[in-house]
Amino acid sequence: MLIIILYVVLLLAMISTKHDIPLVAIGITSMILVLSVVSFVDVSTTETFAQGTNATNATTAGAANATGASAAGGQTTVAMPLGSSAATSGAGYEPPEVTVSPGATVVWDNQDNALHTATSGKSPTVDGKFDTGIVGANQQSKPVTMPTEPGQYPYFCTLHPFLTGTVVVQ
Ligand SMILES: [Cu+2]
DSSP states (O other), rough: HHHHHHHHHHHHHHHHHHHOHHHHHHHHHHHHHHHHHHHHHHHHHHHHHHHHHHHHHHHHHHHHHHOOOHHHHTTEEEEOTTTTTTTTTTOOOOOOOOOOOOOOOEEEESSSSSSSSESSTTOOOOOSSSSSOOOOOTTTTEEOOOOSSEEEEEESSSSSSOOEEEEEEE
């Protein structure tokens, strides 16, 4: 916009001072040129901005949906990664600790090639708060309902007691 104003002022100055027809013609031509360039840039800037806004909206909506799905379903999933059955592999429940609301369900996803359980209690003592039962290789457990009492609930695999995890209810 500043450029347009500058050109208008310049043009007026040219007209008033010189009355030089070719110079005025050049002034008008250049102003039209600048105007068209400015309007073009203006449109593309607006479009870019609009696209940016749309992208932001889409991302926000996506994030909101992801959060909404997780909150609405109350579904937390813990993986039993490949290699979990070997005590030395370092693989274990992933994440090792999850926090859920009272009475929420948790699914254990066995990605290993061995059977596993997620059985509540301080390994190797079963306390009966929750249990997936045996989850087959490359299978998911049914959604297991967590206690309603807030607290920390340790659990382990009855077949591989070195595999331990924690569910925090709060
Ligand atoms: Cu196991």
